[in-house]
Amino acid sequence: MEGLFDDDCFAIRQAARYVSQLYDHHLENVGLTITQFSLMGRLKRMGPMTMKQLAEAMRMQRTTLVRTIQPLRRNGLVSSAALGPDARALSIALTAAGEERLVAGRERWHAAQAEFEHRFGEQRAAALRSELFAITRDSI
Template sequence: MNRPISYDECNCFALRQAARHVTQIYERHLGSVGLTAAQFTILAKLARTPNLPMAELADAMVMERTTLVRAMKPLQRDGLVLAEAADHDNRTLLFSLTEKGETTFDQASVAWRAAQDEFEKKFGRARAKTLRAELFSITD
């Protein structure tokens, strides 16, 4: 007979609960700029790597393409992200920040830093660094 699941032994539950808690911190700060945490991470990736094809962006974000398309719509609608057809293939869309997107990203980076500092103050800088390394190792 199977024993009942204990949530204190469930990795998925612990990760999702922690992710929701941390996301709330970041979204409280990023909300002042009008972005969600997910939108900020997309802008951050595009700020580092302009003209990124959809497939590569989805892989980098560890998102399904359909989920990424839904996430990109408000960013495009608000004039923060531009999608242009690639020269070599009109079916391939390349995403980059617009001038407004760059300005918004710069403003959001200040809010992100405040969220980062709040988290690290509560959790500890060294522990946060170790946690990031462990979490990134899961998706490497």
């Protein structure tokens, strides 16, 4: 067990599960997961994107992205349209209903953020965010 506490991957994944559960708990009130909320927020900021662009922007495998998008499409929160003659090349866009749900989700997201920062400390949370973003920014 001693080596477990020196394991960066285990520590990061354990913390990620804890934080994900906190945010998911808040977002369940609006019927979204954290991944769906993040994806919809990305579409709001960036506009329609191809599946490839969205997968790269979200740092997700394409199959995981498809599983995330399916319920959003089914619920009318995102739309997809073929780009040109190749029906496999899809553009994904946020719908008006999706924008409304995103607005509702933001309130819950901010509540989750406030709860985390209250538990962990505002300054520590800011420092943690900075370090975590540095991992992905510096690794590519």
